[in-house]
Amino acid sequence: MRVTSRPDLEIAGIGSAAGGQYHSVKLEGVCKAGDAIDCFVFTSNGMTTVDGGIRAEERLEAAGKLTCHGGLQTRKAQLEGQLTINGPLQADQFVMNGYMKVRGNCETQESKVRGALSVAGWLTGDQLEIMLEGPCDAEGIKGRQITVKHAGKGGLRRLIESIIPVWHVQMKARTIEGEIIELEETMAEFVRGNTVIIGPGCDIDRVEYVTDLVIHPQAQVRWRQQIQG
Structure with missing residues (x-):
């Protein structure tokens, strides 16, 4: 069993957060991350922009519009809508x-x-x-x-x-x-x-x-x- 002390990141509505290492990332609404994100699970619903790459070790799910100013790496991806990956x-x-x-x-x-x-x-x-x-x-x-x-x-x-x-x-x-x-x-x-x-x-x-x-x-x-x- 893997043990991690990474925090979760949740945004609902209009908001922004720093990039970094997280356990679970859940973004709903109009959201922006100021740097690359490294997590186990990444989900977004709405309009999400990440000013860097995304690494979601287990899975990534996105609905709406997701823009990633870097590469994207994950085991399992499920996407609905518009996806832009600058890498x-x-x-x-x-x-x-x-x-x-x-x-x-x-x-x-x-x-x-x-x-x-x-x-x-x-x-x-x-x-x-x-x-x-x-x-x-x-x-x-x-x-x-x-x-x-x-x-x-x-x-x-x-x-x-x-x-x-x-x-x-x-x-x-x-x-x-x-x-x-x-x-x-x-x-x-x-x-x-x-x-x-x-x-x-x-x-x-x-x-x-x-x-x-x-x-x-x-x-x-x-x-x-x-x-x-």
Whole structure:
């Protein structure tokens, strides 16, 4: 059993606090932390700004708008709304509904994202599932199983339109690499995998596959090659 003397931090309404080490952080309303936060559990509901990074060892839950002027690290993340991370993001389990902007790499083991996202670096993980409801882009995507699909006209449409007035539901990445890859509405220069399914709305310059390649009639692939595994 772990023993800690860290205090808890709670803000309700409009308030601010210093950064530092805490056991539990609970922020509701319009809240600001003046420096980086290191805690076990971080929850926010409303509009939260942290002038530094966030490390939540056990879990992080946020609803509303969360802005982090640094990196974010946690074991389990559950996010609803708008998330801005001015640094890298690391999480074992990552679930998000809304819009996310990461100015760095996004490293996870298991991700389920519904909405829109912008990752300045690489989006990596063992299992990556992205349901498109707005524009998504990353320098590259790498994982064991990668799924990118059009989510249709879901409940997040109004939120994303308020953040990005003019947008197109599409994933853009320079490179996508994995074992099992299934794509829809994706534009990429290079896709490589064992089993590759190129669905409707895709525009791919080059595909390399080991075992299987399926290309939808409403997709465009300029060059394809079967390679040794």
